[in-house]
Amino acid sequence: MEKTISLNSALGEFIYDKEYDQYSVDYNDGKQSFEISITVDGVESNDELITLLKKVETLVKRKYYESALLEMEEEMINLKNGAWLEDEEPEMTTDEFRKRITIKSITFYEDGSSEIFCDDDDIFWGHYILIGTNENGIFDDVSI
Numbered sequence: 001m002e003k004t005i006s007l008n009s010a011l012g013e014f015i016y017d018k019e020y021d022q023y024s025v026d027y028n029d030g031k032q033s034f035e036i037s038i039t040v041d042g043v044e045s046n047d048e049l050i051t052l053l054k055k056v057e058t059l060v061k062r063k064y065y066e067s068a069l070l071e072m073e074e075e076m077i078n079l080k081n082g083a084w085l086e087d088e089e090p091e092m093t094t095d096e097f098r099k100r101i102t103i104k105s106i107t108f109y110e111d112g113s114s115e116i117f118c119d120d121d122d123i124f125w126g127h128y129i130l131i132g133t134n135e136n137g138i139f140d141d142v143s144i
């Protein structure tokens with residue numbers, strides 16, 4: 001499939017990056033800004049690309065990432081409080097965790113699954129939190 005330079009969508013103009021074989025756009029959902037990328041390594045036709053783009057638009061517009069963030073927080077808070085507390089540091093609360101975690105980028109793959117990269121605001125000493133979702137935008141797993 002020949003790659004075009006840009007794709008217009010309801011999310012903005014996705015620009016093709018040949019080095020990474022993906023389209024990317026800077027997106028603002030009204031509360032935060034982050035990059036959205038669509039990898040097209042296995043996409044073989046323009047029709048497949050358009051179908052994938054429409055799926056991405058639907059998931060992002062319904063803010064699927066908010067439920068993924070909620071799904072992962074108990075596991076990550078337990079990890080923080082169980083293994084990552086420094087001496088004399090109080091246990092992490094849900095409210096504090098929610099205030100500190102921010103989405104940096106979301107990468108979608110050819111099957112519609114995605115990875116949500118979150119800045120941890122030094123909760124885990126600067127590691128990113130990586131949330132995986134399936135092709136329907138449903139939480140799958142989380143890691144740092």
